[in-house]
Amino acid sequence: ERLNLSQLIRDCIDLYRYVAEDKSIEIVFADEHDHFITADPMRLRQVLANLLDNAVKYTPAGGTVSLNVRSVDKGVQIRVQDTGIGIEEQDLSLVFDRLYRADSSRSEAGMGLGLSMVKAVVKAHQGTISLESTIGQGSCFRVELPEQQDI
Ligand code: ATP
Numbered sequence: 001e002r003l004n005l006s007q008l009i010r011d012c013i014d015l016y017r018y019v020a021e022d023k024s025i026e027i028v029f030a031d032e033h034d035h036f037i038t039a040d041p042m043r044l045r046q047v048l049a050n051l052l053d054n055a056v057k058y059t060p061a062g063g064t065v066s067l068n069v070r071s072v073d074k075g076v077q078i079r080v081q082d083t084g085i086g087i088e089e090q091d092l093s094l095v096f097d098r099l100y101r102a103d104s105s106r107s108e109a110g111m112g113l114g115l116s117m118v119k120a121v122v123k124a125h126q127g128t129i130s131l132e133s134t135i136g137q138g139s140c141f142r143v144e145l146p147e148q149q150d151i
């Protein structure tokens with residue numbers, strides 16, 4: 001299904017508006033023009049909602065969550081960046097595993113399911129997900145999705 005990815009992101013941000021406001025976290029998304037993609041709208045919404053949920057959950061009060069979409073070779077790249085607690089180097093490859101939670105995040109509620117689902121959906125769309133993070137400074141998740149998938 002052809003969908004407006006930028007609008008879908010704005011809808012997801014609306015879902016987290018009040019949680020973010022409670023923590024004085026600013027969510028920033030400025031798209032100079034809307035981006036469109038062929039994808040499963042419900043699945044893609046789950047991906048964005050989970051990345052946003054994590055970004056807001058693992059960012060201390062007063063922080064910022066920035067989202068960004070840009071066109072790349074044959075598709076789009078979505079970036080979800082936060083100024084949160086960050087992820088230890090040794091955990092970077094493990095956080096996508098089912099039920100894995102880093103020690104540093106145990107004070108927040110969660111099952112460790114979100115990112116494994118995110119990865120599965122991205123894979124089903126023939127996309128890729130990557131992660132950069134610095135402990136105490138923040139994390140950046142990058143999702144790349146091809147313009148069109150053979151599903
Ligand atoms: P659930 O998503 O099931 O509610 P969860 O958020 O703990 O629980 P995941 O979303 O799968 O599980 O994330 C796995 C782990 O990766 C988290 O427990 C946390 O340790 C780490 N993590 C994920 N996103 C971030 C982030 N933005 N900043 C810091 N750590 C993160």
Ligand code: MG
Nearest residue numbers: 054110114115
């Ligand atoms: Mg989560």
